Amino acid sequence: MSWGSAVRTAIVCLILIMLHYTLRPLLGWRASIDFLLIALVFGAVRVRPAGAAVYGFILGIAADSLALGAFGAGALAATIVGYGASYMKAVFFADNLALNGFFLFAGKWLFEFVYVLMERRMQGMEILMHIVVWAPIAAAVTAVAGVVAVTVLRPILEVRTA
Amino acid sequence: MSGRLDTIVFAGCAILAVVASALPTQMRDPVASGLRRTIVAPLVGLQTSAERWRAAWQESERRTLQADSIALRLAQGNALIVENERLRRLLGLGSRLAWGFIPAEALHMAGRAEDVMTTLTLTAGSKAGVTQYSPVVAPEGIVGLVQTVDPNMSIAILFSHPDFRVCAMTADGSAFGIVYPHLDVRPGRLAERYLLELRNVAFGDTLRAGTAVFSCGLGGAWPRGVLIGMVIDEVKESESWSRTYILRPSVNPAQVSNVMIMTADRRTQGVGNIWADEAEAVARATAVRRIVTAGDSVTREQAMADAAARRPDSTRRASVGDSLRQVVDSVADSLRQAPRQAPRPTVPPAPVPVPPPVARDTIVRDTIVPDTIRPDTLARRLP
Numbered sequence: 352m353s354w355g356s357a358v359r360t361a362i363v364c365l366i367l368i369m370l371h372y373t374l375r376p377l378l379g380w381r382a383s384i385d386f387l388l389i390a391l392v393f394g395a396v397r398v399r400p401a402g403a404a405v406y407g408f409i410l411g412i413a414a415d416s417l418a419l420g421a422f423g424a425g426a427l428a429a430t431i432v433g434y435g436a437s438y439m440k441a442v443f444f445a446d447n448l449a450l451n452g453f454f455l456f457a458g459k460w461l462f463e464f465v466y467v468l469m470e471r472r473m474q475g476m477e478i479l480m481h482i483v484v485w486a487p488i489a490a491a492v493t494a495v496a497g498v499v500a501v502t503v504l505r506p507i508l509e510v511r512t513a
Numbered sequence: 514m515s516g517r518l519d520t521i522v523f524a525g526c527a528i529l530a531v532v533a534s535a536l537p538t539q540m541r542d543p544v545a546s547g548l549r550r551t552i553v554a555p556l557v558g559l560q561t562s563a564e565r566w567r568a569a570w571q572e573s574e575r576r577t578l579q580a581d582s583i584a585l586r587l588a589q590g591n592a593l594i595v596e597n598e599r600l601r602r603l604l605g606l607g608s609r610l611a612w613g614f615i616p617a618e619a620l621h622m623a624g625r626a627e628d629v630m631t632t633l634t635l636t637a638g639s640k641a642g643v644t645q646y647s648p649v650v651a652p653e654g655i656v657g658l659v660q661t662v663d664p665n666m667s668i669a670i671l672f673s674h675p676d677f678r679v680c681a682m683t684a685d686g687s688a689f690g691i692v693y694p695h696l697d698v699r700p701g702r703l704a705e706r707y708l709l710e711l712r713n714v715a716f717g718d719t720l721r722a723g724t725a726v727f728s729c730g731l732g733g734a735w736p737r738g739v740l741i742g743m744v745i746d747e748v749k750e751s752e753s754w755s756r757t758y759i760l761r762p763s764v765n766p767a768q769v770s771n772v773m774i775m776t777a778d779r780r781t782q783g784v785g786n787i788w789a790d791e792a793e794a795v796a797r798a799t800a801v802r803r804i805v806t807a808g809d810s811v812t813r814e815q816a817m818a819d820a821a822a823r824r825p826d827s828t829r830r831a832s833v834g835d836s837l838r839q840v841v842d843s844v845a846d847s848l849r850q851a852p853r854q855a856p857r858p859t860v861p862p863a864p865v866p867v868p869p870p871v872a873r874d875t876i877v878r879d880t881i882v883p884d885t886i887r888p889d890t891l892a893r894r895l896p
Contacts, residue, residue, distance in 0.1 A: 372556045376563040377570075399515070401522035408526040412533065416548035417557065422541050423534025430526045434519075469534055 359507050360397050364390040367500065368410075382488035384496040387414055388432065388459050392497070395433040396440040407433025424469035428462045435461070448498050455497040459490035596770070602652035603771050609787045613779025615641050617667075619656075619769045629698075629706045630766050631674040633657060637774060638665045646734050648775045654740030654763035654788055655679065655728065656772050667774075671766050672741075673707050681711055681741055682729040684792065688718035689729055692741055695759060709742055709760040720744045720758055723799055725792035736780050740788035743799065763791065 367390035375383050391410055395403035411429030415422045436458060463486035467478055533541070549557060607614065617637035621630065637643050639662045647659040649669045657671040670677055673694050681692045695708035711726055724744040730737025742760035750757065775784075 368556070369559060372560040373563045376560055377567050379567055400519040404519070404523040404526045408530060411530065413548060413553050413556070415533070416545040416553050417560075421534075422536070422545055423530050423532070426533060427527055427530035430523065430530055434523045434526075438519075469531075 356397070360394060363504055363507060364394045367393065380492070382485055382492055385459055385462070385489065385493045386496070387429075388462055388493055389455065389497045389500055391429055391433050392436045392455060392458055393500075395436040398437060400434050400437040403433040403437030404430050407431070420472060421466065421470040424466050427469055428465035431465055432458045432462050448501065451501050452494040452498040456487075456490045456494035459493045460486050463489065599652075599768075599770065603773070606650075606652040606773060606787070610773065610775075610779070610784065613776045613782065614773040615643055615776065617641075617643075617772055617774055619772050621767075629673050631671055632660075633669045633671055633766070633769065633772075635659070635667045635669055635772065635774065636665075638663045638667050640664050642776055643667045643774050644777060647777070648735050648739070648780060649772050650739055650775065651764050651769055651772050653791060654742070655735070656764050656766070656769055658734060659774060669774075672709060672762055672764075673766060678732075679735050679741065680729040680731040681726045683720065684725050684727060684789065686729075688714050688720060690714040690755075690758075692726070692760065707762055707766060708745075709762055710748070711744070711758040711760050712755070714756040714758065716753070716755055718756065720747075720756075722746065723796060725796060726760055727788065727792070730783065734780075736775070736783045738784050738786060738788060740792050743792075743796070 367386045371386035371390070375386060378384070387410055391407055394406055398406065407429035408426050410433075411426030412423070414429075415425040418425070436454075439454075464482055467473060467481055467486075473481060533544070536544070603616070607616065615637050617635040620634040620636065633649070633656070635643070635649065643659055643662050645659060645662055649656040649659060655672055657669040657674070657677065659667050659669045661668040672679075672692075675694060675696060677694055679692045680689070682689045690711045690713045693710045693712055695705065695710045698705045698708075711720075714720065722744055726741045726744065728735040728737060728739040728741060740763045742762040744758045745761045746759045748757040748759060
């Protein structure tokens with residue numbers, strides 16, 4: 352990745368991270384858009400899997416610092432998602448919006464699954480309810496937002512074709 | 514090799530995350546606190562601001578809802594006050610009538626606002642003792658006449674119905690006539706749609722505006738003494754043997770919600786002077802309104818008179834301005850003429866080749882001196 356491309360990716364990721372801490376609280380939805388995950392995926396597919404894992408770990412631990420009860424859970428989930436996204440980037444970032452949306456959806460769902468299991472806050476039916484109902488809804492919302500972001504930022508991101 | 518490195522780094526990160534998750538609280542908090550104070554601090558600031566915005570927005574929405582609720586309650590409160598007043602008056606009528614009446618609710622048929630309402634559905638029928646042609650009254654006076662009776666409801670024609678008639682008289686019984694609905698309403702004059710006409714008044718009986726008109730009791734349908742309305746004007750006709758007056762009904766059909774239906778016994782026995790007080794109250798209110806209107810006109814005329822009194826002063830000031838303007842004009846004229854009066858140089862100018870003569874207008878337009886004498890100053894200048 353060239354320096355110019357790295358700077359552009361960093362700027363886009365920074366914008367998405369800022370949106371996560373500004374737009375998301377303003378919207379206040381029950382199943383809200385996870386801009387951090389979009390930023391994680393967008394950044395991860397442009398670096399090696401090792402870099403993506405570190406990037407995911409840093410993003411996750413930073414987010415966990417604001418949620419004391421789940422410290423480390425977000426870091427593990429983001430590490431897995433970032434590594435997986437980078438590992439599968441050839442398939443993941445085919446220049447197809449629907450496919451991008453689907454993999455964002457799967458990434459968010461996986462993130463929620465790992466996070467809820469690691470967090471150990473919910474139990475029984477509550478976990479099932481979260482994983483089966485709320486996580487897919489949040490994943491769908493995030494996927495839609497990610498598709499919109501890919502469409503808007505396509506000239507900057509230079510999405511690679513498969 | 515690089516694939517193995519990737520796996521090792523990934524495993525390292527995952528192990529770190531699991532370790533972070535398993536840390537005891539006293540070890541976890543300093544790490545989280547350090548992160549919050551350093552790299553996450555700007556993001557925390559952004560989140561705090563965003564949440565404040567959201568809280569402010571929600572608070573604003575809540576206050577708007579509160580204001581709307583208060584406004585709605587206020588509107589409902591006003592409607593309740595009006596309804597309460599109407600019901601009080603109805604109770605007053607009930608206590609004055611004492612017997613021989615059936616209370617009923619009046620249901621309005623939904624229609625266009627510009628349509629004249631001519632019928633009213635009443636929630637009392639033959640089971641309650643309502644019969645055909647029973648008079649329907651309100652505390653203010655006549656409403657209509659029951660036309661159709663069902664066991665539990667009835668339909669009455671209002672005084673605006675084309676078939677409505679009632680024999681009428683003045684309070685002192687000096688003039689009689691027949692009241693008809695005023696059907697000759699011009700398009701766009703919605704205010705006239707519920708007016709009544711008092712026809713066949715003897716030519717010698719002149720009624721003043723504001724005279725109360727009551728039912729005279731002839732004909733059998735209406736008892737004597739129910740208030741119908743007030744005279745507002747006379748209809749001018751070129752050839753006639755009787756007079757016709759326009760009446761403003763004492764009841765506004767659009768505002769009728771509860772009525773009394775008189776029974777046949779009560780109709781026969783009469784109602785005495787029950788509506789005389791109502792007529793006096795209406796006359797008093799009309800008089801007060803006239804006094805207020807007259808006061809307004811006096812104030813307006815006084816203001817116009819004051820303005821007219823001030824006008825000569827301003828006219829005088831304007832004439833002073835005119836004379837000043839004359840002085841300025843004359844100075845400007847003298848300045849314009851000054852270059853022409855300047856002495857010519859003594860040294861003759863060098864010979865200039867004479868161009869061939871061309872016929873043209875040599876008068877420069879701006880050299881024409883305007884007439885500076887104003888008509889109002891002409892008399893003063895003339896000897």
